[in-house]
Amino acid sequence: MKVRDMVQKLGLKVFSGESGLENEIAGGYVSxxxxxxxxxxxxxxxxxxLQTHKNIMxxxxxxxxAAIIIVKGLQPDEDTIAHSNEEGVPLLGTDMETFEISGKLYGFLNN
Amino acid sequence: MEFRYEVEGGNFSRAGHASSAVKKILKQLNVDNRIIKRIVVALYEGEVNVVAHAHKGNILVYIDEQKINIKIEDEGPGIPDIDLAMQAGYSTASAAVREMGFGAGMGLPNIKKNTDELKIASDVGKGTTLEMITYLQ
Incomplete structure (x- = not known):
């Protein structure tokens, strides 16, 4: 699955890093x-x-x-967005909590 | 080849710039990707340690055909008990640093795990020097 497909299936917001939407997804990690x-x-x-500062990029x-998903409707910092665009790593967002979004992604990746 | 990078204590917005530069160099040298990954993890942790704990530091990188030698020298508080600092979960990081998701006591163990040889020397009140060697073959 590509990041673009995940964005569509999980209804994620794309903050930045659009050039990486074709990245392939090999797995997920929560921390x-x-x-x-x-x-x-x-x-x-x-x-x-739930971290939003530049160091995550x-x-x-x-x-x-492949991408970062920021949970619980949190907003990334401005310099995090800028770094995401420079690196081409998509910075995505959801209003869901981590438990819910990771469960959904796990389901998609294992079907 | 030799490269030198400066690290500013407390400036988290620059943390990772040396790691990123060294990663690019190693890719250009066609070093095995698995080895690059180990070097990058160790160097990033070392860089973050200087930012989180020291006033300032220098990163000196020497690369030859066999190995990469990275020396991270800082001016800072030093480490009173290196064995304790090497223990997973032990940290002296501030609350502000922990809130950012650093200071979980995983840095030095990550460095140890991802280098072939690691030497740590520290002078309390003066600073710490880390020497990390990783073989490229």
Whole structure:
């Protein structure tokens, strides 16, 4: 599945990083600890988090993640959006809580 | 090849710039992607440690055909008990740093796991030096 398909199926908001919407999704990871994400994700994973600051893009870019989904209707910082556009890693949003969005994504990826 | 990067203590908006630069260099050198990933994880954690704990630091990178040697030297509080700092979950990070999702006590263990050789030397009240070696073959 591509990030674009996930956006459509889960009704996600696209804040930025549109050039990465064709990224393939290999899996997902849920964490709000940046070192946990650095240590345990693999490339093309989708990362679900409540963190909104610029450092999440540094992590996503270094780990070559497919996209970040910011949960609970939270808004990313302006410089997070700018970095997402520079790196071409989509920054997405949902009003759902982490439990719900990750459950839905898990279902899609395993069907 | 030698490269040098400066790290500013407390400036989280720049955290990761050295890691990103080194990653680009290693890709250009056609280093195995799995090895690049390990180096990048270790370097990012080291960079964040300087930002989170020290006043300032320098990252010195030496690359030859066999290995990459990264030295991170900082001026900062130092580490009184290195064995304790190496324990997963142990952290002295401030509440503000933890709120950002850093300071979970996973940094040094991540570095250890992702380097072939790691040396830490610290002088309390002066600073810390990390030397990380990873073989490229």
């Amino acid at each position: 709000d600890l940046l070192s946990d994400v650095m240590g345990n994700t693999d490339e093309n994973f989708v990362w679900m988090t 540094a992590v996503a870019s270094l780990k070559e993640l």
